[in-house]
Amino acid sequence: MLPSWNDSTAKRSIIEFVARVNKKGGADFVPPMDRIAVFDNDGTLWAEQPFYFQGLFVFDRVRALAPQHPKWKNKQPFKAVLENDMKALAAAGQHGLVELVMATHADMTTEEFERTVKDWLATARHPKFNRPYTDLVYQPMLELLAYLRANGFKTFIVSGGGIEFVRTLSERLYGIPPEQVMGSSIVTKFEVREGRPVLVREPKLDFIDDHEGKPVGINKFIGRRPIAAFGNSDGDFQMLEWVTAGMGPRFGLIIHHDDAEREFAYDRASAAGKLDRGLDEAPKRGWTLVSMKKDWKRVFAFEKN
């Protein structure tokens, strides 16, 4: 089991936990109905460098839509995207990013948006690996998802990214159906257009599923506390904190991206997937810290062995 994991402490801690909750009559037995496991997406199930893939999708959409918006050439943060000026883009901050999301993700029906995402995923290629983004899924994590499900767990994605973006790929990439995916969202409105009911995406934030938002989102969507949580950045800290503070057996795991050769090496100073507090506190909180370099036999399915 878990063939892409090296036989180190990390792998053993997973197997030991699953055995414990699975042991009928044991002190730590958990009935299958309560075996809920939650996973962050960016940096935990697939890569997130040089930037969150949904961010790269946003930039590509801005470029594609620019001819219809001549004013963007002189207007930040659009100008920064069109000129590939990452410094100006960073200066625009969270606020600038939200503005870009609204300009590219709203004022269309949910069906139109889904089509746009699928078209992009089918054609765009990752700058480092020159492969579709959908190839950048971590093989050890796919094995972990399958292993947990084979042991009665129900697996959920709790993403800081857009819920409808992640849902277009969750079933195909991870075997996780859309109703087991939560994420950040914009407001959606019901309308009857020419006799046909549609849901229209509005340029207005609904929910940010990150940091403190993750336990809130889990409570909203799942309605009970999971027993295991998997993340990689400080955006996952409160999720792990809340999950592992529950009664009974609990499991928390953080992936540390320390493999510049096979993937990327980043942590405390990264724009995407910053890991600082989690790196300091994981040991004293009893969370498993995974070194991609040491604990994973391979990172991607396409690697030559």
Place this chain on the structure above:
Amino acid sequence: MLPSWNDSTAKRSIIEFVARVNKKGGADFVPPMDRIAVFDNDGTLWAEQPFYFQGLFVFDRVRALAPQHPKWKNKQPFKAVLENDMKALAAAGQHGLVELVMATHADMTTEEFERTVKDWLATARHPKFNRPYTDLVYQPMLELLAYLRANGFKTFIVSGGGIEFVRTLSERLYGIPPEQVMGSSIVTKFEVREGRPVLVREPKLDFIDDHEGKPVGINKFIGRRPIAAFGNSDGDFQMLEWVTAGMGPRFGLIIHHDDAEREFAYDRASAAGKLDRGLDEAPKRGWTLVSMKKDWKRVFAFEKN
């Protein structure tokens, strides 16, 4: 199958639909993954008269909390509840009801709220039937839920009521786990209290899962369009409209409460569960209209046969 349903058109329309989506190689075959069925709760799965049960819970909570709030004696809408003045309560309208909900459902952790609901459900009794509210579940609908699940459907509740209220009973009453329940909600906030992470319910509306909110809620929680929808009031109209407007085989059903003897008779003029537009439009939209009186052999499991 469906033993509590009379052998009438309504029952036959259900069985015919399920057979159609189940027939491998048939024109209307639907893969199990897309067999999503959504159910309203109040008036569809359990009773809602003399008023929504969660409303009756709110009134009981106001009475229980009144000694700690001496000013409520002279302040509407609290005064109306304490004096059982239904006319003044109706005059306070939706706004008054929201105020009562905030005073009784907020400023506590999610765990404290769950305990309050469970205590109430265990002790309160329905004024007409003198039984716990949890006995007021419709036997034909329990059979329908089981029948659909046996045919590969995943069943969800889409309630106008409070999501955390319905979740305390959904598994036990209907076999539906909390993560397959959506409803109206108030804002929840993550906090660390004395080193312990908790979720605190705030006196602020988050989402109203009724009328236009039902398709919006379904899209948010499930992420795709169900193929079957079951309701009883005009609060379910847009849900049925959106579900049955999708491509491929679709099924919509409305329960008409026309049985004053075994349950209650109400429709166009009712304060709870008003059914007006749905009654007019069901036939031309191809929705099955269930007469409780004619189509159900029995309503509750406790009835003598």
